[in-house]
Amino acid sequence: FLVRSASCADASCLNTMTVAEQAPAAFFPIRELSTYQTKWTIKGRVTNKAPLRTFKNRSGNGEGKVFHVELLDAEGGEIRASFFNDAAGEWFDKMEAGKCFTLSKGSVRIANRQYNTCKHRYELVFDKLAQVEEVQDDAKIGAVQFNIEDLRAVQQKTPPCSVDICGIVTSFEPLHAFTSQAGKDLVKRVLTIADDSAVSMQVTLWGERAKKDDKEFEGNPVVAMKGVFVKEWQGGRAGSLLESGHLTLQPTMPEAQKVKDWWTQGGQSQSLTFISQTTGGGGAGSNLAAQATNMDVARMRQVSEQVTNVKGDLYNVFCRLSAVQTRKQGEPLPFIYMACAQNKEGTTLPCNRRVDSSGFCPTCNVAGKAAPRLTLRLQFEDATDGFWVTTFHEAAQRAVNITAEQAQE
Numbered sequence: 304f305l306v307r308s309a310s311c312a313d314a315s316c317l318n319t320m321t322v323a324e325q326a327p328a329a330f331f332p333i334r335e336l337s338t339y340q341t342k343w344t345i346k347g348r349v350t351n352k353a354p355l356r357t358f359k360n361r362s363g364n365g366e367g368k369v370f371h372v373e374l375l376d377a378e379g380g381e382i383r384a385s386f387f388n389d390a391a392g393e394w395f396d397k398m399e400a401g402k403c404f405t406l407s408k409g410s411v412r413i414a415n416r417q418y419n420t421c422k423h424r425y426e427l428v429f430d431k432l433a434q435v436e437e438v439q440d441d442a443k444i445g446a447v448q449f450n451i452e453d454l455r456a457v458q459q460k461t462p463p464c465s466v467d468i469c470g471i472v473t474s475f476e477p478l479h480a481f482t483s484q485a486g487k488d489l490v491k492r493v494l495t496i497a498d499d500s501a502v503s504m505q506v507t508l509w510g511e512r513a514k515k516d517d518k519e520f521e522g523n524p525v526v527a528m529k530g531v532f533v534k535e536w537q538g539g540r541a542g543s544l545l546e547s548g549h550l551t552l553q554p555t556m557p558e559a560q561k562v563k564d565w566w567t568q569g570g571q572s573q574s575l576t577f578i579s580q581t582t583g584g585g586g587a588g589s590n591l592a593a594q595a596t597n598m599d600v601a602r603m604r605q606v607s608e609q610v611t612n613v614k615g616d617l618y619n620v621f622c623r624l625s626a627v628q629t630r631k632q633g634e635p636l637p638f639i640y641m642a643c644a645q646n647k648e649g650t651t652l653p654c655n656r657r658v659d660s661s662g663f664c665p666t667c668n669v670a671g672k673a674a675p676r677l678t679l680r681l682q683f684e685d686a687t688d689g690f691w692v693t694t695f696h697e698a699a700q701r702a703v704n705i706t707a708e709q710a711q712e
Contacts, residue, residue, distance in 0.1 A: 333380030336411055336425055344407040347374035348444040350381070351547050352400045355391060358668045370395050373421060373547070374406070377443040382423040384409065389431035403441050408434040420465040420530050420545060422450060447549050449529055451558045455500035458578050463534040465545070468506075469527040469558045470498035471566045473575075475520040478513055483653070486644075486674070490514060496526065496542075497575050499565035505579035506531055506542035512550050519552055523571070525563050527554040540578045597621075601687035624702060625689060628680035638679050638699075639711050644672040655696075677707040 331343035351373040357366045371385040384406065386394050398404065409429040419426055429435070449467045457466050476493040483489055492513035497503035506528065508515075530548025533540055544550060553559075562570075597619045598606070606616070630636055643654040643664035655676065656666040663670040677699040682691050700706055 330376070330405070332378050333374065333376045333382050334378060334423070335380075336382060336423070336427070338411050338413075338425065340411065342407075344405055345374070345376060346403065346405045346438065346441065346444075347376040347380075347382075348403050348441070348446070349373070349398055349400050350375045350447050351549070352398060353547060355395045356669075359663065359670060361668065368392065372398055372400075374404075374427075375444060375448050377441060379445075379448055380423070381421050381448050382425065382427060383414065383419050383421045384427040384429060386429045386433065390429045390433045394429075394433070394435055397437065398435070401446070403438050403444060404435055405438055406433070406435050408432045420532075420547060447529060447551070449527055449554075449556060449558070451527070451556075453500040454496070454498050454502035454504050454578070455576075457504065457533060458502060458540060458576075460533070462540060463532060466531050466533055466542075467527070467529045468496060468498070468504075468531055468542075469525065469554065469556070470496040470503075470562055471523050471570070472520050472526055473497045473503060473523060475517075477517075494520065494526070495577075495579075496528075497566075497570070498562050499570060501570075501573055501575055503575045503577050503579075504533075504540055504542055506544060508544050508550070509546070512544065523566065524552055525554060525559045527551040527556065527559060536579065599687040600683070600685045600690060604688055604690065620683075620685065622683040622685040622689075624681060625684045626682040627703065628682070628691075636680070639675050639677060639707060641673045642676040643667055644674040645669065675707040675711045677710055679703065 330346040331340070333345055333347060336343065336345070349372045353371045355368060355370045357368045359365075360367050367388050368391045369385055369387050370391050371383055373381060373383050375381045386398075406427075406429070409427045411425050412428060414421065414424060414426040449469070451469045452460075452466050454468065454470065457464075457468065460466070472494050474495045478490055478492050480488070480490045490510060490513050492508045492515075494506050494508065495503055496506055507513075528542075528544055528548060528550055530545040531542040532545050533542045596617065600620050600622055603618045603620050606618070627638075628636055629638070641658050641662070643656050643658050643666065645654050645664065645667050647654055653674075654664060654667055656664055658664045658670075658673050661670055662673045664673075676696045678696065679694050679699040679702065680691060681694055681699075681702055682689055684690070694702055696707065703710075
């Protein structure tokens with residue numbers, strides 16, 4: 304924009320206004336973005352930024368690159384934006400978390416819930432036509448947007464799902480370091496969180512978040528978490544804070560004050576419903592085996608045919624491994640396959656999908672790390688009857704007491 308002073312005819316009086324210096328403009332609200340809008344300009348703060356990653360082009364010609372950010376605007380709208388190839392190369396170093404930008408010339412598409420944890424129905428995609436410009440910080444745009452749900456509501460949701468929670472740290476486990484099956488060194492810490500719905504749940508922290516000093520979790524602090532991935536685990540619900548999520552200790556939001564008041568005014572002595580069942584301990588986290596009915600194989604076969612409970616029933620049987628199927632219709636039956644060991648985007652969990660002979664994973668669209676996985680068809684029997692069962696990796700390794708790597712050798 305060029306502005307000439309009315310009292311000056313000299314060309315030197317011309318001034319150039321950058322976008323950052325313009326008078327406030329009307330930006331399109333992020334929450335109203337949809338496939339029906341083709342012309343829009345949004346302004347938002349980068350609340351989260353993922354690493355730059357490469358992938359093999361589907362055509363097989365060369366590699367592509369991509370990174371994504373999560374954007375928050377002044378009206379509380381939040382959306383994920385992905386930058387591909389030329390746009391990724393140009394903007395990856397410039398788009399820093401916490402800074403504000405205006406963005407246009409992107410396309411809007413339905414959000415892919417496999418990778419996208421934002422609540423928005425849509426997501427943005429930018430290519431070489433992207434128009435992005437950093438602007439001055441806007442105090443009206445928050446640093447992070449929480450959509451808090453209480454744990455009783457989380458208990459009723461269909462897993463897997465992603466939620467934002469706010470609660471009291473009632474207990475925490477020591478930092479635990481281990482090596483994953485893919486050979487990656489990991490660290491984690493498990494917290495138990497409770498809120499004023501009188502429900503508690505375990506949430507696992509990973510990496511640098513897990514390495515926080517023990518003192519930060521002592522004294523029952525209030526914590527807010529954005530992007531907790533909740534899944535069914537051993538009969539209950541357990542959460543894992545995604546890499547793309549946020550962790551805030553001692554937040555100042557109204558929900559935090561509410562849960563803090565509940566805790567100090569009697570919540571700490573209240574009986575809580577623990578929804579993260581575990582295989583050890585007692586009480587609400589009682590052993591699953593103790594909840595099952597003991598019976599022989601013949602009886603299990605009979606009652607299993609009459610199960611009407613949608614969630615199924617639990618049985619304990621004591622039997623022995625009698626056979627491992629090694630052939631099918633006269634042909635050798637493979638019991639090892641190579642699986643993709645790349646982490647699923649936003650998690651520390653491996654993909655585990657089968658890769659081809661070159662190591663290419665069609666799900667991740669990349670040829671990366673691969674690891675052997677064991678899958679066995681096993682027969683178990685007792686004095687009354689027998690049954691066949693297909694086991695995958697961890698269960699197969701426990702059943703035959705060897706690892707996939709040992710079996711591969």
